[in-house]
Amino acid sequence: MDKVIIAVMVITFLYKMYKNFKKEMQTAAERTKKAVEALKDKVPTIATVVTHPNYKTTYDKALADDYVLEPVFDNNKQDYFKEKTKAKQVRDELSNSRKKPGYDYYNPETPAPEVIKNRAIHKPHNHNFEFPKKEKHLAADFNFRQALIYDAILRRPEY
Numbered sequence: 001m002d003k004v005i006i007a008v009m010v011i012t013f014l015y016k017m018y019k020n021f022k023k024e025m026q027t028a029a030e031r032t033k034k035a036v037e038a039l040k041d042k043v044p045t046i047a048t049v050v051t052h053p054n055y056k057t058t059y060d061k062a063l064a065d066d067y068v069l070e071p072v073f074d075n076n077k078q079d080y081f082k083e084k085t086k087a088k089q090v091r092d093e094l095s096n097s098r099k100k101p102g103y104d105y106y107n108p109e110t111p112a113p114e115v116i117k118n119r120a121i122h123k124p125h126n127h128n129f130e131f132p133k134k135e136k137h138l139a140a141d142f143n144f145r146q147a148l149i150y151d152a153i154l155r156r157p158e159y
Contacts, residue, residue, distance in 0.1 A: 111119075
């Protein structure tokens with residue numbers, strides 16, 4: 001009898017869990033519907049035309065892509081692959097044109113004119129500060145482990 005009562009309790013518990021799960025799934029579906037409807041106006045579509053900004057930029061190229069997709073190829077695979085390679089070439093050209101080489105004009109052997117000018121200004125001040133040399137402390141250089149090893153070597157018995 002006790003087993004039947006426990007089984008009924010477990011079954012009712014699982015049934016309530018299943019009902020709550022279904023209810024939560026329904027509310028989640030409603031939330032996603034509302035979110036999608038709210039974002040429909042905000043998300044730009046593929047047909048959105050990119051315009052130039054109102055301010056001046058240092059980038060002279062047009063912001064719109066030079067490549068326009070062509071219609072479907074009536075089961076002709078050669079045209080498809082030709083189109084795919086053409087699209088890859090255009091994409092590579094665009095990515096290469098966007099990469100600007102970085103030059104490092106800094107050379108530590110030849111100081112900049114500002115540095116030379118500042119050195120000439122500060123030279124008459126004679127700020128010749130010499131740092132004190134570090135002293136060697138015997139206590140700091142003492143290695144206790146090495147001292148124990150040497151002590152054991154000196155005290156070992158002779159056979």
